[in-house]
Amino acid sequence: ERNGYGVRMRPVYRRTLTSIGRRSYAVVLPKEWVSKVGLNPGDSILIEVQHDNSLLLRPIASEHRATQQAVKVIRTGATLRREITAAYLAGYDRIVLRSDAPLSSADREVVRRTVRGLTGAEVVSESNNEIEIQILLDTSAVEPEKVASRQNALVANNIEIVADAIDEWSGDRARVAMMMDEEIDRHYFTLVRAVRAYARSGRLPTVRLLDLRLVAKFLEDIGDRLVRISELIASNGTSKPPGEALSSVAEKARALVPTQNRAFESFMRYEVELAEEVISEISVLIDSLSSLERMEGVQVDKRAQAIVNELKRIAENQIDIADITTPLPEP
Incomplete structure (x- = not known):
C-alpha cells in the first residue's frame, strides 16, 4: 500500500495485551509477518528493548535456518580442510563437497581427518565426485x-x-x-x-x-x-x-x-x-x-x-x- 505521495507504507498492526498468569503478558503476532519471516510454532524470537522503550522483534529461527543451508566446496586441495572447518564454525548443519573430477584419495583423507576433529560431524554419504558431511551437534x-x-x-x-x-x-x-x-x-x-x-x-x-x-x-x-x-x-x-x-x-x-x-x-x-x-x-x-x-x-x-x-x-x-x-x- 502507498500513501498519497507514492511512497510504500509499512504495515501497522494494533494488538490487545493479554495477561498470562500473574507476571506475564502476551501479544498475538500478525499472521502475515510470521509467514513472511518463516517462523513456526516452537521457534524463538529475540526481543530487544530500545532507548525509547519500544521493542524490536528479531526472528531467530529464520537466521538459524539461513546458516543450515548446504555448503558446496568446489575446489579441492590445500584449502579443503580450512573450508570445511570454516563452514562448521559458521554453523552449517550440512556440508557438501563436490568436484568435477573424481575426488582423490588424498582429498578423502583430508576430509576424514578434518571430520574427526569436529564434534558431531559425520560423513553420511560418499561417491566418486561428492562427499556429504552432516553436523549432528545440537548447539x-x-x-x-x-x-x-x-x-x-x-x-x-x-x-x-x-x-x-x-x-x-x-x-x-x-x-x-x-x-x-x-x-x-x-x-x-x-x-x-x-x-x-x-x-x-x-x-x-x-x-x-x-x-x-x-x-x-x-x-x-x-x-x-x-x-x-x-x-x-x-x-x-x-x-x-x-x-x-x-x-x-x-x-x-x-x-x-x-x-x-x-x-x-x-x-x-x-x-x-x-x-x-x-x-x-x-x-x-x-x-x-x-x-x-x-x-x-x-x-x-x-x-x-x-x-x-x-x-x-x-x-x-x-x-x-x-x-x-x-x-x-x-x-
Missing part, C-alpha cells in the same frame, strides 16, 4: 562456559604431561601430549560454533561471548605451543640437553599448571583482584624463565632455548586470559 544444548572450562582443564593437564616429558626427555610422554592437543582443538571448534548460536539467541551477553571466544583462542594457542615443545622432544630421541638444565626447565613448566588454573578461574568468576594477583605471579615466573635462558646448560643447547621460549609465550597467554577479567556485571 542449543551446549553451554559455552562449560566447554571453555573443559578446554582449560585439558590444557592444564597437558602442561603437566609436557613438564614430565621435559624432565624425563620422554618421546612417549611427548606423543601423548600431541594426541591430547587434538581434544583441545576439538573443544575450541565446539565453543566457537556454540558462541555463534548463543549470539543469535541472545542467551548470553555479547561481550561475554566475545571474551569466551578470545579465552578459547588463548587456550588453543597454549595447546599449540605445548605441541611444539613435544615435537622437539619426540624428534630427538635419546639425545637430550644437560641434566641440570632439563630439571630446571621442567620445574618452571610445572609452575605454569597452577597459574593456568588461577588465571582461568579469575576470568570465569569475574574476580579482578585474583586476576591482578595471578598476573603478578606469572610476571615473576616470566622473569625466572628469562634468567633460565642465561643458564649455561640452556645457552649451549638450542632445544632447551626453544623450550624456554615457548614456556614464556605460554605464560604470556595466561596473563592475557587474566587480563580480560572484568567485574561481575550489574543485574
Whole structure:
C-alpha cells in the first residue's frame, strides 16, 4: 500500500495485551509477518528493548535456518580442510563437497581427518565426485562456559604431561601430549560454533561471548605451543640437553599448571583482584624463565632455548586470559 505521495507504507498492526498468569503478558503476532519471516510454532524470537522503550522483534529461527543451508566446496586441495572447518564454525548443519573430477584419495583423507576433529560431524554419504558431511551437534544444548572450562582443564593437564616429558626427555610422554592437543582443538571448534548460536539467541551477553571466544583462542594457542615443545622432544630421541638444565626447565613448566588454573578461574568468576594477583605471579615466573635462558646448560643447547621460549609465550597467554577479567556485571 502507498500513501498519497507514492511512497510504500509499512504495515501497522494494533494488538490487545493479554495477561498470562500473574507476571506475564502476551501479544498475538500478525499472521502475515510470521509467514513472511518463516517462523513456526516452537521457534524463538529475540526481543530487544530500545532507548525509547519500544521493542524490536528479531526472528531467530529464520537466521538459524539461513546458516543450515548446504555448503558446496568446489575446489579441492590445500584449502579443503580450512573450508570445511570454516563452514562448521559458521554453523552449517550440512556440508557438501563436490568436484568435477573424481575426488582423490588424498582429498578423502583430508576430509576424514578434518571430520574427526569436529564434534558431531559425520560423513553420511560418499561417491566418486561428492562427499556429504552432516553436523549432528545440537548447539542449543551446549553451554559455552562449560566447554571453555573443559578446554582449560585439558590444557592444564597437558602442561603437566609436557613438564614430565621435559624432565624425563620422554618421546612417549611427548606423543601423548600431541594426541591430547587434538581434544583441545576439538573443544575450541565446539565453543566457537556454540558462541555463534548463543549470539543469535541472545542467551548470553555479547561481550561475554566475545571474551569466551578470545579465552578459547588463548587456550588453543597454549595447546599449540605445548605441541611444539613435544615435537622437539619426540624428534630427538635419546639425545637430550644437560641434566641440570632439563630439571630446571621442567620445574618452571610445572609452575605454569597452577597459574593456568588461577588465571582461568579469575576470568570465569569475574574476580579482578585474583586476576591482578595471578598476573603478578606469572610476571615473576616470566622473569625466572628469562634468567633460565642465561643458564649455561640452556645457552649451549638450542632445544632447551626453544623450550624456554615457548614456556614464556605460554605464560604470556595466561596473563592475557587474566587480563580480560572484568567485574561481575550489574543485574
